[in-house]
């Protein structure tokens with residue numbers, strides 16, 4: 603079959619990646635979508651069962667640290683687009699083992715840049731290296747203000763430092779070698795297939811199992827939450843309509859202090875589980891704070907809104923309700939991803955905090 607375009611999506615078996623793969627495979631049957639993923643603890647092909655038999659979907663198990671594997675995949679598929687999501691993505695893990703973040707997020711990204719540069723060989727027309735990043739590169743905000751595309755980088759965690767470093771390399775390859783690059787920086791995502799080490803899925807899983815809900819510090823940290831399918835829609839728009847060498851901030855216009863979010867989640871779960879009001883809130887346990895904990899993130903997403911016409915499509919209450927329903931309907935998925943290595947991480951991360 604002759605495909606109109608070939609896009610390699612790295613990290614397609616992860617949380618955001620599976621939504622991007624699904625959207626593009628279904629929306630563009632004339633595109634060949636190649637999911638390149640190492641299948642770490644965070645990557646799971648179960649996330650893509652509904653697209654794995656589509657004729658335009660391909661999977662390659664490969665590590666972005668493996669240059670030979672990247673070369674083989676570029677020779678085989680001749681991609682004209684890269685959407686790069688593969689990363690170590692959890693702040694708490696980055697505090698436990700920063701080097702994993704340096705390897706995958708920094709060195710892995712540079713390997714991918716080098717491979718694209720070599721294979722595209724200065725013939726950059728209709729090519730795009732699109733790098734997916736985070737608002738955490740900007741550091742922390744006080745009570746007021748927003749991150750814009752002009753906010754200086756000031757990362758505070760090993761995770762955000764590694765993402766900031768990868769952003770700088772992507773930008774530098776655009777400047778130095780004229781590689782056609784775009785970067786987007788998004789706020790906290792939530793939704794189906796979110797690995798239960800991050801706040802929302804961890805707390806949903808713990809409420810299901812009546813386990814303590816470990817709120818770090820005083821719980822008065824603020825995040826801007828975006829439904830993952832809206833992030834995937836933004837990625838599609840930026841990939842097709844974004845300006846080369848530009849950056850875009852993506853956010854939900856939706857700030858919540860952790861403790862308020864957790865209380866809302868408890869209330870919604872009690873209603874759905876048929877519990878007496880207040881049952882899940884009793885599980886809230888304040889634990890030792892995360893070191894270097896960023897106080898507040900908030901994105902000014904007016905550029906992508908004005909230039910590309912993107913807006914979030916669901917309210918937080920709608921998105922959260924759909925998310926909870928998905929977890930309650932997919933307890934087998936939760937059981938699979940929380941067996942084995944998950945237990946060891948949970949012990950290490952939380953039992954020292956109780």
Ligand code: NAD
Nearest residue numbers: 613615616617618640641642644645665666688689691791
């Ligand atoms: P995730 O941890 O759920 O998934 C990461 C995926 O990358 C997994 O499938 C994993 O197997 C794969 N991977 C990890 N190391 C790899 C390697 N060395 N080689 C190949 N594949 C590898 O992450 P996510 O939450 O889906 O985040 C995806 C991207 O979006 C990341 O770059 C992250 O920094 C960024 N981001 C995430 C959020 C968020 O709220 N989750 C917000 C903004 C930006």
Ligand code: TYD
Nearest residue numbers: 693790799800801802816817818823825860
């Ligand atoms: P998280 O989902 O890890 O995302 P990020 O650190 O990338 O923003 O955490 C979201 C917020 O929730 C953050 O302020 C830390 C807090 N948090 C807890 O209070 N308890 C937890 O067990 C976790 C995982 C996070």
